[in-house]
Amino acid sequence: xxxxxxxxxxxxxxxxxxxxxxxxxxxxxxxxxxxxxxxxxxxxxxxxxxxxxxxxxxxxxxxxxxxxxxxxxxxxxxxxxxxxxxxxxxxxxxxxxxxxxxxxxxxxxxxxxxxxxxxxxxxxxxxxxxxxxxxxxxxxxxxxxxxxxxxxxxxxxx
Numbered sequence: 173x174x175x176x177x178x179x180x181x182x183x184x185x186x187x188x189x190x191x192x193x194x195x196x197x198x199x200x201x202x203x204x205x206x207x208x209x210x211x212x213x214x215x216x217x218x219x220x221x222x223x224x225x226x227x228x229x230x231x232x233x234x235x236x237x238x239x240x241x242x243x244x245x246x247x248x249x250x251x252x253x254x255x256x257x258x259x260x261x262x263x264x265x266x267x268x269x270x271x272x273x274x275x276x277x278x279x280x281x282x283x284x285x286x287x288x289x290x291x292x293x294x295x296x297x298x299x300x301x302x303x304x305x306x307x308x309x310x311x312x313x314x315x316x317x318x319x320x321x322x323x324x325x326x327x328x329x330x
Contacts (some may be wrong), residue, residue: 175223175224176221176222176223176224176229176257176258176261176262177221177222177226178219178220178221178222178261178262178265178266179219179220179222180217180218180219180220181220182213182218182220182228182231186220186228187210187213189228190220190228190231190248191204191206191209193231193248193250194209194231194246194248195209197248198246198248199283200246200281200283201246201312202312203312203313203316204312205312205315205316205319208312208315212233212246213233215235216233216234216235216236217233217234217236217269217271217272218231218232218233218234219231219232219233219234219262219265219266219269221249221258221261221262221265223253223258228250229249229250229252229253229258230247230248230249230250230253230258230259230262231246231247231248231262232244232245232246232247232248232262232263232266233245233246233247234266234269234272236271236272236275238271238272239275240275240276240277241275241276241277241278241279242272242275242277242278242279243278243279243280244263244266244278244279244280245280245281247259247262247263247280247282247285249262259285259288260288260291263288263289263292264292267292278293278294280294
């Protein structure tokens with residue numbers, strides 16, 4: 173088993189790898205435009221999971237005010253190391269991060285990793301009727317279509 177490490181540093185090459193994982197391989201963000209991905213990294217706490225040899229094996233991102241709320245998102249563990257404790261090491265490091273202590277509420281969404289998150293205190297909302305979401309599943313396709321037809325580069329500008 174590898175000795176896992178987690179840090180907040182990503183090289184440019186590692187950011188390219190994470191973009192491929194999230195924007196091309198994930199079920200939740202396929203088609204994510206690169207400019208939006210880069211902006212998401214810049215405005216979030218990012219966590220890189222590395223194996224004992226230092227190779228990037230996973231990633232997680234937290235959107236937070238660092239006082240009351242955190243949204244854990246874009247958690248990805250490389251398929252070749254799933255089931256080897258990397259996901260637990262990654263989520264443990266996120267939960268132990270100093271700026272994320274004593275928050276009143278954490279949120280995340282997952283299709284199939286409930287077993288990973290439950291030991292860290294995550295569960296279904298006590299009153300789901302109070303939770304509301306607004307989802308636009310076609311936003312990336314629209315933005316990519318605009319970017320393809322717009323040579324000015326303004327289609328995805330922040």
